[in-house]
Amino acid sequence: MDTNKTMNWDWEKLQQQQQKRKKPDPGDGGPGGSGPGGGGIPPQMEDLLNKFKGFNFSWLPILVVLIIVLLFFANSMYYTIGIDEVGVIQRFGKYNRTTTSGLHFKWPKGIEKITKVRVKRVYKEEFGFQTLQSTDQGSFTTDKRPYDSANIGESLMLTGDLNVALVPWIVQYKIKSPRDYLFNVRDVHGLLRDMSEAAMRLVVGDRSINEVISSRLEIANEAMSILQKEMDHAETGISIVAVELKKTNVPDPVQPSFNEVNQAIQDKETMIYKAREEYNKAVPAAKGEAKRVIKAAEGYALERVNKAKGDADKFVAVYDEYKMAKDVTKRRLYLETLSKVLPNLGEKYIVDSEQQNFLPLLNLGKGKEGK
């Protein structure tokens, strides 16, 4: 590239020299000796020029050419460097100096060449995004190759347990050393892309699919350190600012089964909670019921003991009376009871104790009229 520009400049110089060479020629053998340099000028111009009589016209073309050349050089002798960039100056292709922002002067084109590098800017590279496929040309030269490019997606990776994961990520980088950046590697951008992929696959290749999905930060950090090491090793002058993993995932066809596992975990929880619900519904109620049974038993016990006490007290009271006049009281109690019982009885038959054949005659079922 640099040679090209140098050549350009040389060619222009050559043309000017050819001009210089041409112009005196017609002057030499020109008709009428109107003066060197006048031959190529149309007649009207000659009239105009004739007005400046007494002036030596022979130096004029050389003067004009000199001014043009000077202007041309002057134009390439100053340059401005923006706030976020530096200028790298090469003298005859060799690195000479690096200048910071502001207005600067240099030797003209052909001697010194300036390349501006934006050192403060953070560049971003994206890998494995859907939108990138169509926009980024640089690294997708592979698409032109005779194979189904879908076979090797940028984000499709093999994991350490030989599963397939989708890992999209971004790399942010800065130009740390403009000199290294410009001179050491032919296509730094391409190298960065390829190396990023290699580094990321190296890291993902040593992780299981579960780890790829869950521990993204760890993967990003390791990939970043590998990538930085490679970039330093190649002396690219690039400093990696960040490597960030986007949402890591499994390929579409496998996605439902991964969701199913999550679903199953939820199902499991649900089943356990339901069972706990049943437990909680029944057990406290049963505890209450148990208390009720015990209280009821206690009630029974109280009742039973109190009744017994009552009965006993009653008996003792009666017995105390009876003790004092045993025979009379017994008789009295007997007759009192019978006098209460007998009136209430239905049919009463009184049979003589000596009558032996009475029973067969008695119609027990029919007899209404008493004796």
Add this chain to the structure above:
Amino acid sequence: MKKILIPFVVVAAVGIVLLLYFSTFVVDETEQVVVTRFGKISGKPITTPGLKFKAPIDIANYFPKNLQEWDGTPGQIPTKDKTYIWVDAFARWRINDPVTFFQAVSTLPSATARLDDIIDSATRNYVTSYRLIETVRKSNRSLDTLEKRKEEAKLDSDFSVSTGRKEITQGIMEQASPKLERFGIELVDVKFKRINYVKEVRDSVYDRMIAERRQMAEKYRSEGRGEASEIRGDKERELKRISSEAYQKAQVIKGQADAEALKIYAKAYDRDPEFYSFLKTLDLYENSLDKSNAVVFSTDAEVFKYLKDF
């Protein structure tokens, strides 16, 4: 005088400029130059940048000095365990001997062709002679796999590597480097950009992944069912325990009360069992005889004895 002098000066100046132009050349930081005279190499190659001089008849042949990249064509390669994979490798190289390079290959496209041949075949050699896992992994760090299976020993040997990706790429490089030295090319490194299953294999891998997840899901569900059943069992046991304990307590309480009552009765009635039986019998008469009963008395009975014998 003047008129004769001017053209002469101009021609002389142009001549000097032309001479200077043809005998100098500029070498960029990223370039190196081999100078040839009539097709023959003259002098040592120029590898430092700056303004250089040569004879006007010499030709400067420029070659890049900086790091070049070779991007391989992805190819299908079977691994040692007969899995077909796409391998996309790339390499970095530089011309470290421009003279040899100029003589042997001379242009970048033909250099790329040589690199294609040599690195591709080295890659193929290495990938086919190792198991897939060796190409994928770089170390034996323990993986957090889906599940800790019982046959863990088997699992470990499945996913453990003895060589690893770094050594494989290193091996490819070592195999290719000496062959490229003959072209004045120094191979800096070879790396795998992408490794993937070919479509057919990938589909079966997907199936395997799906099956693996499915069985996992079923395991979770079954675990859920199991735990739920256990909780239900707990519930039933707990209910039985609670009710039986309550029954037991209640019976004890009742029994104690009955015993207490018996003691009280016995203590009271023991004063005169005959009288107790008399009283109880009278109660029985009173409570059990009513209008529905027909009663036959004998005149022998105490209450009617006066009816006959008076």
